Amino acid sequence: MTIALDIFLRLAVWLLLAPLLPGIINKVKAWVAGRRGPPVLQLYFDLAKLWRKGVVLSTAVSPMHILGPAMAWVAIIAAALLLPVGPAGASLSFRGDALLFVYLLAFARFCIALAALDTGSAFEGMGVAREVSYAVLAEAAIITALLTLCVQSGSVSLATMLAPSAGAGAALLAAGLFGVLLAENCRVPFDDPNTHLELTMIHEVMVLDHSGPPLAAILHGASLKLLIFAVLLTEAVLPLGKLSLLQAIGALVALVFVVAIVIGLVESLLARLAFRRVPLLLTTAFLFCLFALLVAWKGGMP
């Protein structure tokens, strides 16, 4: 019973807090640009509106166009439930759940990609092709990051992998994971979430033909994924498992907030990279994770 309550509470927190992050990022961007910007809660309003709206479906689409976003959303939530929160641990935890976490996010990508290709549009085709191609390099980086955490903690379960301090390689790991975060969530410099040029986008062009509740599911899932990566980055760097629960939550919230501000600053100060440079940047993120692994490896040598 307590487990069910625990899962329910965490789920509520994850689902309710997720749309806040894009709001903060947009506020930071507006502040740097000297604008007032949309309210922090803008995404909540958007989601509520989309949820009530009717749907315009392309004449080409199959049921996958609607089922895909639903399946992806569930997979992202399941991945969120595997992440621990400081000393409180995760609500679901077993040996090997770290790999399940990575593959749940891959499953979400698979569903969204199929839902996008469903429209038959060349724009969606381009977006999906870019998304799945760059994910190859991001996957290498994230597996390396997990190996680093595994070497540090001697465990393959996220709850214990993320508990100890990241040790000497923390800065390297943070840089690598931050690169993965930007790539996986389609932020500048990999992608520009604000652009209106279909030809130059990844994520936004994949959802061009979605509308109404399925679009709400996609947008909410995307914000949840951003929060997941921000929490993962924070916990991989800070030894939250060694603090008391309140301290840990305070530190977690503070650092996730810092991550959001940094994303906002990056988006304000950097331009989007040319697509042919994206693999280089992702390879750099992979190398950061690899060097973190080597540091952890040497540090762990008896």
Add this chain to the structure above:
Amino acid sequence: MTPGWLLLIAGVGLVTGIFSAFKSPRAWLAVTLVGAVAAFAAAVWMLASGAVWDWQPDFVIGGEMLHLQLDGISAFFLVLLSVLGGAGTLYSSEYWNDKNHPASAPPGRAWWNGLLLNMGFVLLCANGLHFLIVWEIFTVCAYFLVSLERQRREARAAGWLYLAASHVAMICLFAFFALLAARTGSWELGPMREHSGLASLFWLALVGFGIKAGIFPLHIWLPSAHANAPSHVSAIMSGMAIKMGIYGLVRFTGWLPAPDSAGWVVATLGVISAVLGVAFALGQHDLKRLLAYHSVENIGIILIGLGFAMIAASHGNPVWGQLALAGALLHVWNHGLFKALLFLGAGSVLHATGTREMSRLGGLWRAMPWTASLFALGATAITGLPPLNGFVSEWLIYLGLFDAVSAHGPAAYAAICAAVFLGVTGALALACFVKVCGVVFLGLPRGKIAEHVHECGWRMRLPMLVLGAACVAIGLAPILFWPALATAAATWQPALAGANILPSAPLVALGAFHLALAALVILAAIFLWRRVQCNGVSRAGTWDCGYAAPTPRMQYTAGSFAGIITGWFAWILRPEQHAHLPKEIFPARSDFAEHTPETVLESVIEPAGSLVMRVSAAVRRLQHGRVQSYIFYLLLGLAALAILAVMGGAK
């Protein structure tokens, strides 16, 4: 009934099938299915009870006593053989029926039964000579099935290549078994791990079985054979026949001692096969050829697991080796199931549209909802995504690799590389299957072919449903299949008997998570679907950026989709591009075509072959039939001998 009787029923069923294949297709279907069910029952019996069935009658073939044995490893592979054999049998009764293929259907049925029967015998034979005999018959049966459509040039060429490659493998196996028999003094097979003089024979077995399994540089025969065979044959070839190579490797690494470097070599070959197999798959435009390259990839994944298990076996069997072995063995089943499912799905597409060219298809989900959904299920499974079976086996291998890393043992560096490349392989496979499902089944029809298609009948649908259900079952309840894995692992290494990996690989928790995930995915899908219906749906054309006359030909093609990744792998794929790009102010017709060749075959084997032919042609000038010249050669020879004798005499 004991396994012996069940196997007898299976054998009798398959043999009667050979004879009834020409007269009565219905009788053939019935007896072959009975045979498959009996073989399945025998194998499950063995795996459940753990009792080895051993039969040595006083019956001599080729001077050797017949010896059949059904132990953990044979039974493990026999389960897969009987499931895929049964599914393919039912499928072919509609797919390759007498009405559409009056000339080739009856012999096709006979060769099919011959193939199943002899693969079964390979699994059962415990005598080296008999193993070679049935292995050769099974290879030849497969040749006739691959080239069943003899009127097509490509099918003949594919069959010929397969036959040639198989016989290179056969030469290695002849050498392997003959040297084994010479060194042990008997053709009898069995555990001989303490006989350390046999270790070097492993390399012969690796090449011989590796060609059959389609390990990367040895895979040259595989893509064209799988692509040009009828689809039920592709399914059994990819699902089972190449697993016979894996069977051989598992069998003889278990029975014989292996050199110290064997595990490292196998794991390295596994990594190369996995990454390059999927890279080549991404470059393909032919649906079945693409699936064939994924077989190379999955064989690579199996070999990663097997390689690390072998490394572990020479370092005192730590738990990570057991995890890798369990993952490799389970992946044998999984790959058999989902690859057969995908080939049968591709067969339905081919049956309905008459083309394997992906860029001429599109939007097939409307006419073929069953095929499309089942193909998508198979694609999710082969990509290794939760909650299906592909993830369970890859997860076990990953756990083995991660534990090998955190153990700081001798295999740690290799495990880091293998884990990263396994992740890359998974992401590449995802890209490839998004491409296949999207281009073939989603979107709009790209040409006239895809407009008049029909769904396949129940005899083609039912086998796909069974295979799909098996994929789901292993994904949702992996713990049910653990006893079979444990039996097979204990047969491979008796030291592993009683070993329990469940504390380090909680299959129960994973299964429960998968079950919950599947239930929630379905619930959420229904919920969102109802919400959409309730909010109201209006239809419009796909957004095309304001372009006035969009056509289905503007859709992204398979080649353009994979372009980014094939660009990264251009150093090995070496795609051939033919482009007439638009020029000047009023451009004339322009076109672009890209083709990924089988690089190893076309850039290595064929040049080497033509060099041999050129040298032979040059040497042949000496042999022209003019008597005068031969007399001249004789005189030259005599003179040379005389000079030698004189010089020798001077000493």
